[in-house]
Every structure is written in structure tokens, then in C-alpha cells.
Amino acid sequence: MSILVFVEGDQGKIKNSSREAVSYAAAMEQSPVVALALGSFQATELETLGTNGADKVLHASSAQLDQGIIQAYASVWAQALEQSDADTLVLAKSALGDAVAARVSVLSNASIGSNVVELPDTSDGFKVKRSIYSGKAFAHMKLNSDRRILTLNKNAIELKTDGESAQVEQFNPELNQQDFKVTITSTDRATGEILLPEADIVVSGGRGLKGPENWHLIEDLALALGAATSCSKPVSDMEWRPHHEHVGQTGLKVSPSLYIAIGISGAIQHLAGVNSSKVIVVINKDPEAPFFKAADYGIVGDAFEVVPKLTAAINSSK
Amino acid sequence: MKILVCITHVPDTTSRIAFTDDHTKFDSNGVQYIIGPYDDYALARAVELKEELGASITALHVGGPEADPTIRKALAIGADNAIRVNVQGEDSYHVAQQIAAVAKEHEYDLILMGRESIDFNGGQVHGMVGALLNIPSISPVMKLIIEDGVAHMAREIEGGKELVEVPLPLVAGCQEPIAEWKIPNMRGIMSARSKPLEIVAPIDSESRTSTLKFQLPPAKGSVKMIGADQVEELVTLLKNEAKVL
Ligand SMILES: Cc1cc2nc3c(=O)[nH]c(=O)nc-3n(C[C@H](O)[C@H](O)[C@H](O)COP(=O)(O)OP(=O)(O)OC[C@H]3O[C@@H](n4cnc5c(N)ncnc54)[C@H](O)[C@@H]3O)c2cc1C
Numbered sequence: 001m002s003i004l005v006f007v008e009g010d011q012g013k014i015k016n017s018s019r020e021a022v023s024y025a026a027a028m029e030q031s032p033v034v035a036l037a038l039g040s041f042q043a044t045e046l047e048t049l050g051t052n053g054a055d056k057v058l059h060a061s062s063a064q065l066d067q068g069i070i071q072a073y074a075s076v077w078a079q080a081l082e083q084s085d086a087d088t089l090v091l092a093k094s095a096l097g098d099a100v101a102a103r104v105s106v107l108s109n110a111s112i113g114s115n116v117v118e119l120p121d122t123s124d125g126f127k128v129k130r131s132i133y134s135g136k137a138f139a140h141m142k143l144n145s146d147r148r149i150l151t152l153n154k155n156a157i158e159l160k161t162d163g164e165s166a167q168v169e170q171f172n173p174e175l176n177q178q179d180f181k182v183t184i185t186s187t188d189r190a191t192g193e194i195l196l197p198e199a200d201i202v203v204s205g206g207r208g209l210k211g212p213e214n215w216h217l218i219e220d221l222a223l224a225l226g227a228a229t230s231c232s233k234p235v236s237d238m239e240w241r242p243h244h245e246h247v248g249q250t251g252l253k254v255s256p257s258l259y260i261a262i263g264i265s266g267a268i269q270h271l272a273g274v275n276s277s278k279v280i281v282v283i284n285k286d287p288e289a290p291f292f293k294a295a296d297y298g299i300v301g302d303a304f305e306v307v308p309k310l311t312a313a314i315n316s317s318k
Numbered sequence: 319m320k321i322l323v324c325i326t327h328v329p330d331t332t333s334r335i336a337f338t339d340d341h342t343k344f345d346s347n348g349v350q351y352i353i354g355p356y357d358d359y360a361l362a363r364a365v366e367l368k369e370e371l372g373a374s375i376t377a378l379h380v381g382g383p384e385a386d387p388t389i390r391k392a393l394a395i396g397a398d399n400a401i402r403v404n405v406q407g408e409d410s411y412h413v414a415q416q417i418a419a420v421a422k423e424h425e426y427d428l429i430l431m432g433r434e435s436i437d438f439n440g441g442q443v444h445g446m447v448g449a450l451l452n453i454p455s456i457s458p459v460m461k462l463i464i465e466d467g468v469a470h471m472a473r474e475i476e477g478g479k480e481l482v483e484v485p486l487p488l489v490a491g492c493q494e495p496i497a498e499w500k501i502p503n504m505r506g507i508m509s510a511r512s513k514p515l516e517i518v519a520p521i522d523s524e525s526r527t528s529t530l531k532f533q534l535p536p537a538k539g540s541v542k543m544i545g546a547d548q549v550e551e552l553v554t555l556l557k558n559e560a561k562v563l
Contacts, residue, residue: 010476010477068475070445070454070455070456071448071454071455074445074449094476095457095458095473095474095475095476096475098441098442098445098457099441099444099445099455099456099457099491100445101442101445102410102441102442102443102444102445102446102448102449102455103445103446103448103449103455105411105442105445105446105449105526106411106414106445106446106449106450107449110526111411111526111527112410112411112440112442112526112527113527114439114440114441114442115439115440127530129533131439132437132438132439132532133329133335133436133437133439134436134439135535136335136534136535137335137337137532137533137534137535138532138533138534138535139438139529139530139531139532139533140529140530140531140532140533141527141528141529141530142527142528142530143526143527144525144526144527144528145526181454181484181485182454182456182482182483182484183482183483183484184480184481184482185481185482185483186480186481187475187478187479187480187481188478188479188480188481189475189476189477189478190477190478193477195476195477196476196477197476198476201562225563237494237495242478243460243474243479243494243495244474244475244476244477244478244479246494249331249355249436250355250356250493250494253439257562258556258560258562258563268331268332269331269332272331275535276535278560278562279556279560279562281552281556282541292541292543293538293541294538295538295541296538296539296541296542296560297541297542297543297544297552297555297556297560298541298542298543298544299543299544299545299546299549299552300543300546301546302546305546306546306549309547309549310549310552310553313549313550313552313553314553314563317550317553317557
């Protein structure tokens with residue numbers, strides 16, 4: 001039985017989180033690992049999935065699949081599961097991936113384990129450890145069907161980069177017009193920006209920054225670190241920052257290696273979205289800010305003074 | 319227009335998360351239960367749509383009688399009637415089958431729910447319901463307008479959003495800023511008492527997963543404080559001690 005891995009692109013490049021998902025499948029040591037890519041990609045880009053552990057890439061290159069139409073993707077994944085004789089489908093958690101996976105679990109009679117944080121335990125059945133209560137706990141679950149789908153949190157596995165190049169095979173699924181009732185009329189995606197769920201380092205700003213005009217502090221530090229930017233809920237509520245940057249209980253849940261919180265008090269609902277980060281740095285002028293209790297490193301100080309110094313220190317340490 | 323809003327009954331976001339019975343049960347001691355915050359957004363948008371276009375709103379919950387106060391709150395916020403499928407939800411698929419059965423019977427134009435529950439965070443139920451009913455499912459939806467039987471939506475994607483159009487019926491998993499949360503007023507609370515809450519028996523359905531055990535994350539070690547004028551030291555620690563730079 002093979003393992004199928006759905007890989008997602010962003011502006012023509014395979015997302016890092018998808019490469020992680022391929023590495024995860026490879027680490028399950030149940031070959032072959034077959035990656036599935038939909039829509040336009042350069043073959044040379046797809047071949048590189050081999051370095052992450054893919055043995056083969058199925059490429060459904062129809063232009064109809066350039067846009068992520070949830071229902072159509074679900075039909076194609078289900079067909080790919082059949083075609084590749086796979087009992088496991090792995091993918092990185094994402095806005096599109098999650099929405100499609102749910103439908104595929106119905107179409108393909110699969111158990112689904114979402115927000116999985118480490119390799120499965122297959123010693124007795126198929127067990128996964130998943131994040132629940134917005135990162136405040138874990139559940140060990142048994143997936144009981146013969147087929148299963150795993151959606152992975154970031155950092156569920158170390159990225160593998162030492163594999164061979166993979167062979168790319170054209171895949172021609174049947175496309176049913178019934179699946180294209182949804183029309184995507186426009187896409188508004190900030191270009192050049194590092195995607196928040198993909199980022200290994202995240203620099204986040206809260207209400208302590210006083211206004212959107214001060215966001216250069218956050219952006220400069222993020223640039224120095226090669227990081228993505230995020231914010232607390234009031235910041236996106238007041239439209240200082242776009243909504244897709246909002247992290248927490250009601251926003252995106254992130255688990256980067258390093259999360260730097262600046263001028264954020266650390267309300268429990270904010271922590272819910274960031275507490276699975278490996279290392280947390282907090283910069284806040286209030287020594288009593290609750291965030292310090294959840295931090296690994298803390299600086300009590302005025303963001304307007306500390307952050308430019310930190311940015312300079314990072315730049316000069318390179 | 320007939321709208322179904324599916325609501326979860328979940329621990330308040332400030333709840334202490336703990337487990338009992340050798341880590342096999344959630345410890346609900348002293349925990350306040352609420353409508354899931356994402357479901358609350360879905361409900362708020364449904365109430366707005368009712369005001370804009372005229373609609374009937376049914377609130378649906380799959381679960382036991384302990385959720386009745388939460389369901390009454392949905393009625394107080396503006397649902398016209400409610401249905402509770404009387405069975406403890408076992409997993410997303412189990413719940414989705416129950417919702418799909420109710421939806422098949424009543425034929426709603428629009429099925430709204432939160433993008434995910436805040437207890438298990440699966441984010442799967444809307445897609446499963448869509449697949450079971452063979453209608454489109456869209457998530458996470460941050461804007462929803464209905465015009466001449468067509469839903470115009472903004473769906474959040476990484477780094478931005480996309481605008482989506484789809485004819486009804488459909489299932490949407492909602493999130494902010496689709497609407498502002500609504501706080502029930504006195505009249506709403508009074509009228510909720512007499513609105514119908516129908517308790518229906520579950521259909522035969524299966525679950526595909528079983529929860530074996532819960533686990534809490536390891537306690538955070540104590541924070542290392544660094545002087546505001548010693549940012550170089552922070553950089554050194556992040557490089558050499560934490561090894562994240
Ligand atoms: C159901 C529910 C869901 C929620 N979901 C979320 C969520 O998903 N995400 C989220 O973030 N919040 C969420 N919240 C809101 C949350 O409770 C807090 O209100 C919010 O996180 C506070 O944001 P903040 O830390 O930016 O602002 P504040 O709490 O106002 O904190 C500002 C901080 O900045 C510090 N500060 C001020 N000036 C400076 C300076 N010059 N230098 C350094 N520090 C400074 C202050 O000391 C303070 O600690 C939710 C709330 C509810 C009820």
C-alpha cells in the first residue's frame with residue numbers, strides 16, 4: 001500500500017509545509033510515497049519533491065485545477081487514492097487542505113486525524129497524537145477505518161532534504177462539471193510576503209504598538225529575521241492589519257520555531273493560537289503582563305526603544 | 319430562505335483544561351459552556367440575513383440535554399426554532415451524519431456553522447455535511463452576501479482572501495469578520511423560553527475514530543528575563559541556547 005501526499009503550491013512553488021508532509025510520509029517507512037499536485041507546476045519544481053522523500057509525483061495539470069475549487073479537488077483526491085492504491089493520505093494543514101480533506105473522508109470512507117503533531121504509532125492499529133483545545137492539550141486517537149487522512153501541524157516532523165529526484169507522472173482524473181458550481185471570481189493575495197502558516201519565525205504585534213503607522217517596527221524586525229508578521233485580535237478588528245494575520249483562539253493557530261510577541265498582553269485566547277511555538281519571546285513594558293508566564297525569554301521595556309535595537313542587533317550578528 | 323445554523327456547546331475560552339479518569343475524560347468541573355465562538359459568528363450572520371432578506375433560522379445541536387441552555391441562548395440571539403439530536407457526538411463524521419439527516423428532512427437553503435469547534439478543532443464537519451448532501455461546502459468564510467439565490471463570499475486563504483460565488487444550497491464554515499457577535503437582549507431571552515426546541519432521536523450512524531487518552535503539554539519552564547539594554551544577549555541566547563536563529 002502506498003501513501004499519498006497532497007502538495008500545495010503558492011505562486012508556482014511547492015509550499016514548505018507540503019514538503020514537510022512529504023517528509024512525514026517518508027518517515028512512516030511504508031513506501032512508495034506518492035505526491036499529488038494539481039494545476040500548473042513546472043516539472044522541475046515537482047521533481048524536487050524527491051529530495052523530501054517522494055518516490056513519484058502524480059501531476060493533474062488541467063488548467064481547471066489551477067484554482068482550488070474544494071469540491072473538484074475532493075473528487076480528484078479520491079480518484080488519486082484509488083489509482084495509487086493508497087491507504088493513507090497525508091497533507092499539511094491549510095485553508096484549502098482542511099476543507100478538501102473533510103469531503104474526501106466521506107467520498108473515500110476514511111478516518112480523519114486533524115492537527116497531527118508527530119508520527120503515528122502503528123504498533124497496534126493506527127494511532128495519532130493531535131492537538132486539541134486550541135493547543136492547550138493533546139488527544140491520542142485511534143483511526144479505525146482501513147483508510148485514513150492525516151492533516152499535519154507545522155513542525156510535526158523535521159524536513160528531509162537529502163532524497164533523490166522524483167519521477168513525475170501525468171495523472172488524468174475525470175473532471176465532473178457538477179463539481180465546478182463554485183466560481184472563484186478573484187484572489188487577493190499579498191505578494192512577496194512570507195506566508196504566516198509556513199513561517200519558521202513569526203513576529204507579532206499587539207495593541208501596545210498604538211497604531212498601524214508604527215508597524216514598520218514589526219516589519220523591519222521580521223525582515224531582519226526572514227519572518228512572517230502576525231497580530232492580536234484587536235489589531236485586526238481595528239483594521240490596523242489584515243485579518244489573515246490574526247492569530248489566537250478565533251484566528252490562525254501557528255506553531256513556528258520562534259514566536260516574538262511585542263506589545264501583546266498574552267490573554268488566554270491569544271495564547272491559544274501560539275502556545276505550540278517552540279520558543280516564545282515576549283517584549284512588553286508591563287512586567288506583570290501575563291504573556292511572560294508563557295514565555296521562554298522576556299524583555300520588560302518600551303517596544304519603541306527595544307525593537308529597533310533588537311533589529312539592529314540581528315542585522316549586525318549576520 | 320431557510321437557514322440551518324449548527325452550534326457546538328463548548329468550554330468557555332478562559333476554561334482551565336484538565337482531565338479526569340486517568341486522562342480519559344474532560345474535567346468539566348467549574349467549566350462554563352458557551353456557543354462555540356465561530357458558530358456564534360455564523361448565527362450572528364444568519365440573524366442579519368434574516369433582517370435583510372427575511373428568513374427562518376433553525377439552530378441545531380447534536381448532543382445531550384446539558385446543552386439545552388446553550389441552545390436557548392441561540393434562540394435568544396435570534397434563531398426561530400431549535401432541534402437537538404439526542405446523542406453524544408462521537409467524532410466529526412458521527413456528528414456530520416446526524417446533521418446531514420436533519421438537513422435532508424428539512425431542505426435548508428443555507429447551512430452555516432463555525433469553521434471549527436474550539437474543543438477538538440477538527441474543522442471537518444462542514445465539509446463532511448457538504449459531501450453527504452452532495453452540495454458545495456466553503457470554509458473559512460469571512461464574508462457572506464446572498465443575492466438572487468447566489469451566495470457571494472470571501473474565503474480566507476493564506477496571505478489574503480478569495481472571492482467566491484456559488485448558487486444555493488451550500489454549507490459554509492464561518493469565521494470573523496463575517497458579523498459581530500450578538501448579545502441577547504431581554505426580549506430575546508424572554509421569547510426564547512417559548513420558542514420550540516424539538517428533541518429528535520439520532521439516526522444509526524458510525525464513528526471512525528476513538529479517543530484513547532488525553533494529555534496536557536509539559537509545563538513551561540520559567541522565563542529567562544533579559545535587560546532592555548541587552549538585546550545582543552537575547553540574540554546570542556536565541557542562537558546558541560534555543561538554537562532557533
Ligand atoms: C471568545 C474570544 C476569542 C478571542 N480570540 C482572540 C484571538 O484569537 N486572538 C487574540 O489575540 N485575542 C483574542 N481575544 C481577545 C483577547 O481576550 C485579548 O483582548 C487580546 O488578545 C488583547 O490584545 P492585545 O494583547 O494586543 O491588547 P492588550 O490586551 O490591550 O495589550 C496590550 C499590551 O501592550 C503592552 N504595551 C503597551 N504599550 C507598550 C509599549 N510601548 N511597549 C511594549 N508594550 C506595550 C501593554 O502592557 C499590554 O500588555 C478573544 C476574546 C474572546 C472573548
